[in-house]
Amino acid sequence: MKIVVLGAGAVGLTVAAKLSRVADVHAVARTRHADAVRKRGFLMTGIWGEGTCRFSCSEDLPDAWRDADYYIVAAKSTGTEAICRQFADVIGGREVVSLQNGIGNEEIIARFTDRVIGGMIITGFEWRGDASVHVSVEAAPVKLGRFPSGTDAAVEDLAALMRKAGIRAEATGSIRTDIWSKTLYNCALNPLGAVMNVPYGALTNPHAWTIVTMIVREACRVAEAEAVSLPWETPEAYLEYLRTEQLPATAAHHSSMLQDLALGRKTEIDFLNGAVTALAQKHGIEAPYNTCIVELIRFRERL
Numbered sequence: 491m492k493i494v495v496l497g498a499g500a501v502g503l504t505v506a507a508k509l510s511r512v513a514d515v516h517a518v519a520r521t522r523h524a525d526a527v528r529k530r531g532f533l534m535t536g537i538w539g540e541g542t543c544r545f546s547c548s549e550d551l552p553d554a555w556r557d558a559d560y561y562i563v564a565a566k567s568t569g570t571e572a573i574c575r576q577f578a579d580v581i582g583g584r585e586v587v588s589l590q591n592g593i594g595n596e597e598i599i600a601r602f603t604d605r606v607i608g609g610m611i612i613t614g615f616e617w618r619g620d621a622s623v624h625v626s627v628e629a630a631p632v633k634l635g636r637f638p639s640g641t642d643a644a645v646e647d648l649a650a651l652m653r654k655a656g657i658r659a660e661a662t663g664s665i666r667t668d669i670w671s672k673t674l675y676n677c678a679l680n681p682l683g684a685v686m687n688v689p690y691g692a693l694t695n696p697h698a699w700t701i702v703t704m705i706v707r708e709a710c711r712v713a714e715a716e717a718v719s720l721p722w723e724t725p726e727a728y729l730e731y732l733r734t735e736q737l738p739a740t741a742a743h744h745s746s747m748l749q750d751l752a753l754g755r756k757t758e759i760d761f762l763n764g765a766v767t768a769l770a771q772k773h774g775i776e777a778p779y780n781t782c783i784v785e786l787i788r789f790r791e792r793l
């Protein structure tokens with residue numbers, strides 16, 4: 491099996507490293523990471539195992555990698571469109587997988603190929619240096635599914651390959667459910683954690699939780715209008731799951747949005763609460779809490 495990871499950073503390089511044990515892998519990464527992988531290999535620590543992995547890595551895509559079985563997009567959502575454009579002549583008609591957060595990545599990829607696989611990953615990847623990543627937490631297996639729905643041999647084979655590589659992964663026939671479920675989590679925690687400069691655990695404070703509750707209620711209404719069937723009957727049932735299951739597992743985590751703001755980078759807000767507000771508008775749904783948090787993040791982005 492031949493796999494290419496496009497926009498390989500914390501998630502993409504680590505997934506590439508794991509897959510390189512069972513497949514031929516090339517990662518397209520920024521120069522400093524590509525140089526480090528070529529010089530001394532990729533360093534991994536944490537719950538996915540420890541050690542140095544060597545695999546093909548460069549800033550471009552050598553000709554030998556133009557016929558891969560899967561192209562995994564692992565850039566930030568803000569980079570999906572640009573990376574698809576950059577490799578448009580390669581990915582057309584190929585299996586392209588999104589292993590990213592948020593709503594909208596698969597729709598962008600679908601403009602470049604008719605073979606889109608949606609992905610959901612809820613594992614923590616932290617940079618420790620150039621081409622060096624610590625895998626900190628994992629709340630559930632990776633989910634993969636044909637986008638927008640269904641499953642097939644290509645999806646099942648990739649999930650099986652990931653499992654063979656030691657990554658917990660499952661194929662699903664309803665990937666939009668998993669993507670929206672993960673987006674609820676990110677919408678509830680990422681921007682508020684970033685604005686308040688606190689780890690996720692602090693958001694159970696009753697004042698913060700009031701805001702989290704309203705963000706989730708609005709997002710659930712939008713998911714329903716989008717005909718996404720969430721695994722929870724009510725927003726309250728999800729909020730209980732968030733508070734008792736997901737939050738304890740990631741309580742010490744600082745939102746990646748906080749990092750993006752600190753480094754002066756554009757955040758993924760347009761693919762999280764921003765996507766919720768855009769869809770709310772489309773369906774004539776009021777979403778004032780999501781609108782407010784989007785504006786706060788955009789304000790911070792421009793400071």
Ligand SMILES: NC(=O)C1=CN([C@@H]2O[C@H](COP(=O)(O)OP(=O)(O)OC[C@H]3O[C@@H](n4cnc5c(N)ncnc54)[C@H](O)[C@@H]3O)[C@@H](O)[C@H]2O)C=CC1
Nearest residue numbers: 497498499500501519520564565566567569590591614615
């Ligand atoms: N880091 C984490 O713990 C988790 C991240 N995610 C999601 O996964 C996605 C990726 O996140 P990270 O790996 O943390 O981001 P990252 O910023 O570490 O990695 C993306 C990398 O792609 C590179 N890139 C973008 N365009 C490129 C191009 N044209 N050519 C070469 N390199 C290019 C960027 O420079 C960056 O190094 C995001 O949607 C994120 O929200 C999901 C679960 C956990």
Ligand SMILES: CC(C)(CO)C(=O)C(=O)O
Nearest residue numbers: 611612613614615740743
């Ligand atoms: C790192 C982790 C597990 C928790 O925030 C995550 O999946 C995310 O930020 O999207």
